[in-house]
Amino acid sequence: MAAKYARTVAPLVVLVALMVALAFASVPLYRLFCQVTGFGGTPKVGSQAPLLPQAMTNSTPKDLGRPFRIEFNADVDPHLPWQFHPEDRNISVHAGRPFLIYYQAKNVGQAPIVGTATFNVTPLKAGKYFHKVQCFCFKEQKIQVGDTKRFPVSFYVDPAIFKDPFMDDVTSITLSYTFFEKKQGS
Numbered sequence: 001m002a003a004k005y006a007r008t009v010a011p012l013v014v015l016v017a018l019m020v021a022l023a024f025a026s027v028p029l030y031r032l033f034c035q036v037t038g039f040g041g042t043p044k045v046g047s048q049a050p051l052l053p054q055a056m057t058n059s060t061p062k063d064l065g066r067p068f069r070i071e072f073n074a075d076v077d078p079h080l081p082w083q084f085h086p087e088d089r090n091i092s093v094h095a096g097r098p099f100l101i102y103y104q105a106k107n108v109g110q111a112p113i114v115g116t117a118t119f120n121v122t123p124l125k126a127g128k129y130f131h132k133v134q135c136f137c138f139k140e141q142k143i144q145v146g147d148t149k150r151f152p153v154s155f156y157v158d159p160a161i162f163k164d165p166f167m168d169d170v171t172s173i174t175l176s177y178t179f180f181e182k183k184q185g186s
Contacts, residue, residue, distance in 0.1 A: 067094050068093050069171060070092075070093050070173050070174075071089065071090040071173070071174040072089060072103070072174070073176035075178040077178065080113065082115060084106075085103065085104060086101065086102070095158065095161055099155055101155075102151060103153065105141070105143060105179060107146065113142070115179045116139070116179070116180055117151075119137045121173060122173070128158075129161040129164070129167065130173060131156050132155045135153050
């Protein structure tokens with residue numbers, strides 16, 4: 001009888017251990033999935049902007065397709081005593097051209113604080129065409145009391161956006177960051 005229970009309990013213990021391991025791995029795996037696919041408005045992470053053909057580098061903006069208005073948003077968790085904002089609220093961009101913008105954060109609290117930023121892109125369907133080359137997201141950022149830091153974001157809109165008929169109505173894309181306090185042990 002004990003052997004019968006052992007054959008039943010052992011696989012259940014293994015199954016529970018596997019489920020716990022998957023639960024801990026799910027957040028980083030989901031984050032990686034979203035960055036690779038652009039799912040859920042997560043911009044793809046690119047190594048560099050695509051090289052434009054010589055004909056396009058000498059082109060007028062009209063030749064590069066319609067421009068996109070890129071809007072920048074900044075939010076801070078209510079428990080984080082930081083002021084956080086983009087240096088530019090919006091810019092006009094053409095697909096395939098690299099851009100560099102900056103966000104600023106200031107610690108207005110009473111102690112040095114470490115924060116971490118998350119991001120997303122709206123409309124969600126534009127996420128797979130919005131490529132971040134350099135970003136401060138998911139990295140710990142420590143700011144001393146009263147100090148201000150600038151955070152660069154390098155990005156481009158993939159020219160493949162013009163080949164997607166579901167993107168014809170998109171004229172504006174919003175890149176949004178939210179800073180949260182990085183707690184000890186998390």
